[in-house]
Amino acid sequence: MADQPIPAASRHETVSTHPRQLSVGNFPPPGTPIFHGFNRLGLWTLYMKEVRRFFKVQTQTIWAPAVTTLLYLVIFTLALGGGGRVVLGVPFASFVAPGLIAMGMVNNAFANSSFGLLVGKIQGTIVDYLMPPVSEAELLLALVSAAVTRAILVGLVLYGAMSFWPGIDLSIHHPWAVVWFGLMGSVLFALIGVLTSMWAEKFDHNAAVTNFIITPMAMLSGTFYVITRLTPLFRTISSFNPVFYVISGFRFGFLGQSDIGATNDAVLSGAAGLGVLNAVLALITYALLKAGWRIRS
Template sequence: MADQQMPQGGAASLSEQRSGAGDFPPPGQLRFRSINRLGLWTLYMKEVRRFFKVQTQTIWAPAVTTLLYLMIFTLALGGGGRIVLGVPFATFVAPGLIAMGMINNSFANSSFGLLVGKIQGTIIDYLMPPISNAELILALVAAAVTRAILVGLAVAGAMLFWPGVDLTVHHPWAVIWFGLMGAILLALIGVLTSLWAEKFDHNAAITNFVITPMSMLSGTFYVISNLSPTFQTISRFNPIFYVISGFRFGFLGQSDIGTTNEAVLHGAIGLGVLNLVLWVAIYYIFQSGWKLKA
C-alpha cells in the first residue's frame, strides 16, 4: 500500500503541471515567443553555403558576363568619346551594370531554394524546423542579398581596372540604399516566384519574360530622355528603373530621376514601401500554405 501512496509534494507537482497545461498551444498550432536566432542563422548559412559551393557559377560567372556587357556596349555605343550625363559612356554605364548584376543574381538565388524543394520533395526541410514564417522569409532574402553583394563587389573590383571607368562615389547613402533595396526587391519577387512555380519552366518563364525585359529596359544603357514621352512614362512604372537610376546617382551625382538628394529621395521611399508591401503579401501567402502544404 505504501508504494501506491503519492507524496504530497508529488501531488502538488502534478497539480501544477495540469494547471500549466493551458500554456501550451493546441496540437498543430505554432507559437513563437521570441526570435529563433539559431534557426534563422542556420537556414541563412545553409542558403549561403548552397550557392557558395558553386561560386564559379553563382558569383564569378555573372561577374564575367557583366564585364562582357561593359565591353560590348562600350565598343558599340561609346565610340568617339561619347558623353552621357556629363561623363564618358563607360563611366555612365558601369554603375547600372553593377546594379543589374546584383538584382539578377538576387532573383536567381531566392527563386531556386523552395522550387527545388517542391520538385525534389524536400520542401519539408523548410517547413518543419521550429522557425516562424517571417524568419524563413528573412533567411531566404538575406542569403539572396548576400549573393547580390558579393557579385556587385566582384564586378566593381574588376571595373576599377577597366580603361575609362571612374567609380568615384558621390553619395554613399544612395549606393547603399538603392543597392540593398534593389537586391531585396528581386529577392522577394524570387521567393514569390518559387512559391508559384511548380517546375523549372515556370521559373524560366518569369526570368525570360519579366525580369530580363525589366532589367534591360530600365535605363541601364541609355537615358530615358532619349525615348518618346509614351515610353518614358512606361519606364517610370518599372521599379528596376529607380534601382538603376538611384544607384547611378550614388556614383555620378546625377541620374534620370534627378540631380539632388531631394529629387532621388522619392524613388528611395517608393522602393522601400514596395518592398514592405511585397514582404507582407509573401508572409500571408506563407501563412496560408498556398502551393506549399497539401
C-alpha cells in the same frame, strides 16, 4: 490495506492522458511550440544553409554572373561608346558601369531566392523549410537575406573588376544612394524570387518568369541609355518600372547625376517609393507563406 496518499513529487510527474494535453514533467504537450519569441538560432542556421548552398558552387553563382556582366560592358562600350561619347556629363563607360553593377546584383538576388523553395517542392525536401521551429517571418527573412548576400558579393566583384577598367571612374559621390538603392533593389528581386519559387511547380515556370518579366525589367531600365531619348509613351512606361529607379538611384550615388535628378531631394522620392514597394511586397509574401500557398498540400 488502506490506500496510501500519493507523494507530492509523484503528483507532479503524473502524465496527462488527454490527447491534446499530453505532457510529462516540465515538457510541453506535443505540437506546442517551444520558441515563443524570435528564434535567432533558427534564423541564423537557415541563413547559413542558403549561403553555403550558393557559395559551394561559387563559380556558377558569383564569378560566372560577374563575367557575363563584364561582357555586357565590353560589348556596349565598343558598340556605343566610340568617338568619345558623353552621357550625363561623363564618358559612356563611366555612365553604364554603375547600371551594370546594379543589374548584376538584382538578377542574382532573384536567381538565388527563386531556387530554394522550388527545388524543395521538386525533390520532395520542402519539409526542410516547413518543419524546423522557425516562423514564416524568420523563414522569409533568411531567404531574402541570403539572396541579398549573394547580390552584394556579385556587386563587389563587379566593382573591383570595373575599377581597373580603362576609362571608367567609379568614384562614389553619394554613399547613401549606393547603399540604399543597392539594398532595396536586391530586396525587391529577392521577394519576387520567393514569390516565384512558391508559385512555380517546375523549372520551366521559373524560366518563364525570368525570360518574360525579370530580364525585360532589367534590360529596359535605363541601364544603357537615358530615358529622355525615348518617346513620351515609352518614357511613361519606364517610369512605372521599379528597376529604373534602382538603376538611376544607384548611378546617382556614383556620378552625382541620374535620369531622376542631380540632387538628393530629387532622388529621395524614388528612394522612398522603393522602400514602400518592398514593405508592401514583403507583407504580401509573408501572408502567402503563412497561408502555405502552393507549398503545403
